[in-house]
Amino acid sequence: MDTTRIEKRVGVNAPSDRIWEILSDLENWHAWNPYETSLTGTLAFGSSISLTEALPGMAERQVQARLGDWQPYSQLVWVEKRGFMFNAIRYYEIEELDRGACIVANGVIFSGLRGELFHDKHRKAIRSAYDDIAEALKRAAEG
Template identity: 55%
Template sequence: MDTPRIEKRIGIRASTDAIWDVISNLRGWNDWNPVETDVEGAIAFGGQMGLTETIEGLAPRKVVARVVEWQPYAQLVWSENRGLWFRAMRYFEIEQLEQPGSCIAANGIVFSGLRGEMYFDRNRTRLRHSVDAIAEAWKAAAEAAEG
C-alpha cells in the first residue's frame, strides 16, 4: 500500500527568495494561510513549532511539531506525533524552474501509522481542500510580494 499523502503542486511567478520569505515569516502566516495560523517557533533542525490548524468540518486544534528538515529557499518539513500509531509529516517545497522568477511549489501532508491511515481515509476530502487552499494562498502572497 502507498503511504497516505495529500499534496498540491502549483506554479508561482516569483523568485525562490519571495516564496521562501512568505514561509519563513512564521508570524506572518495569519496574513495568508487560511488553515495554519498563530504559528510560533523556530525554523531550525529540531526546532519546535506550534500553530492552530483549522480544517473546515473539523474542530480547530493546537499542533506542536518538530522541524525535521529545512533548507532555505527550498524546503521546510515538520513532524507531529499524534499518539502511538499516528504520525503526520507536513512539508513545503520550492523548486526553481529554468526561467528566472518561475517556480513550482508543493505543500502536503504524509500520514503514517494505523491511526494516521484511518484519519487520512476518513478526512481525505477535507484534507485535499485544505492543502489546495494553502497552495493558492501561498501563491497569491508570494506573487504579491514579488510585485
C-alpha cells in the same frame, strides 16, 4: 506501516527567495494561510513549532511539532507525533524552474496504524484546504 500522502502543487510566478521570505516569516502566516495560524517557533533543526490548525469540517486543534528539515529557498518540513504509532509529516517544497518561475508543493504524509483511517475520513477536507493554501501562497508571492 501504512503511509498516505496528500499534496497540492502549483506554479508560482515569483523567485524562490520571495516564496521563502513568506514561508520563513512564521509569525505572519495568518496573513496568507487561513488554516494554519498562530505559528510560532524558530527555523533551527529539531526546534519546536506550534500552530493552530483549523481545517474545514474538523475541530480546531493545537499542533506541537518538531522542525524535521529546512533548507532556505527549498523546503520547510515539520513532524508531528499524533498518537501511538501515528505520525504526520507536513511539508512545503519550492522547486525553482527558472528565475521567477517555481513549482511549490504543500502536503502531508500520514504514517502509522491510524493514518489510513484518519486520511479516509478527512481526505476531502484536507485536500480542499491544501488546495486553498497553495493558491493563497501563490497570490501572496505573486502580489
